[in-house]
Amino acid sequence: MDKNLIKLTESAILVALAxxxxxxxxxxxxxxxxxxxxxxxxxxxxxxxxxxxGLFYGVxxxxxxxxxxxxxxxxxxxxxxxxxxxxxxxxxxxxxxxIKNAYSNKIVLFNIGIIIVGFFxxxxxxxxxxxFFESGIWASVVYNGPYMLGSIILCMLIGSLTYNxxxxxxxx
Numbered sequence: 001m002d003k004n005l006i007k008l009t010e011s012a013i014l015v016a017l018a019x020x021x022x023x024x025x026x027x028x029x030x031x032x033x034x035x036x037x038x039x040x041x042x043x044x045x046x047x048x049x050x051x052x053x054g055l056f057y058g059v060x061x062x063x064x065x066x067x068x069x070x071x072x073x074x075x076x077x078x079x080x081x082x083x084x085x086x087x088x089x090x091x092x093x094x095x096x097x098x099i100k101n102a103y104s105n106k107i108v109l110f111n112i113g114i115i116i117v118g119f120f121x122x123x124x125x126x127x128x129x130x131x132f133f134e135s136g137i138w139a140s141v142v143y144n145g146p147y148m149l150g151s152i153i154l155c156m157l158i159g160s161l162t163y164n165x166x167x168x169x170x171x172x
Contacts, residue, residue, distance in 0.1 A: 007053040011061045014045035018065050019072070021045070026073065031150075033143065035133075036075055036085075037125070039150035041158050043093050047114055048166065050096030058094025066090030077132075084128035092120035107163050111156045118152035 025031050025040035032038045046065050050058025066086040076082035096113045122144055129140030159166065 007057050011049050011053055011057045014049050015061050015065050015068070018042045018045040019068055022069060022072075031147075033147050035143070037144060037147045039147050039154060041151070041154050043090075043118070043121070043151060044114075044155045044159055046090065046093040047096050047117060047155065047159075050094040050117075051099075051110070051113065053097070055094065055097030058097035059091045060094070062090040062092065062094040063087055065093075081128050081132040084124045084132065089121045089124035089128075092124060093117045095120060107160060110159060110163060110166075114152060114155050114159060118148060118155070122148040 019042070021044075022038075022040055022042040025038050025042060031040065042065075046058065046062050049061040066089065069090070070076065070082065070086040074082075074086060076085065095117050099109065099113055125144040125148065126137065126140045129135045129144060130137050133140070135143070
């Protein structure tokens with residue numbers, strides 16, 4: 001079977017999983033922020049796509065997930081908030097593909113990747129808050145920080161607990 005078709009299929013399945021995980025997180029009100037954003041492990045499947053299938057599929061999957069997320073339950077009153085909150089922020093999750101070839105069954109590297117791409121996503125949300133929601137930088141950091149930190153920690157925890165199985169999948 002064609003390698004690209006396999007990568008595309010795996011990516012589509014993991015994007016669907018990310019969407020499903022986001023739906024589940026929406027059922028738990030305590031995880032929701034009042035103006036959007038939530039603590040969720042939905043970014044973990046997109047991160048895995050980057051590790052397994054590389055930068056191109058990771059970034060493209062992040063873009064796809066971001067657009068689906070917007071269409072299902074999104075809010076943007078300016079093109080910039082759409083660009084930063086739904087496209088760039090989720091495309092950043094696929095940047096784990098940069099270290100795809102550096103992946104050597106090291107859980108530390110896996111978690112560092114989660115921290116780095118989670119930080120990039122956080123930065124895009126903060127930029128959106130400052131420039132398009134017209135909140136101050138500290139207000140945007142304080143608003144976006146808790147749910148992004150919670151999401152990063154949750155992804156690291158679930159990723160670490162399932163790491164041995166994920167490692168086998170990522171080598172396949």
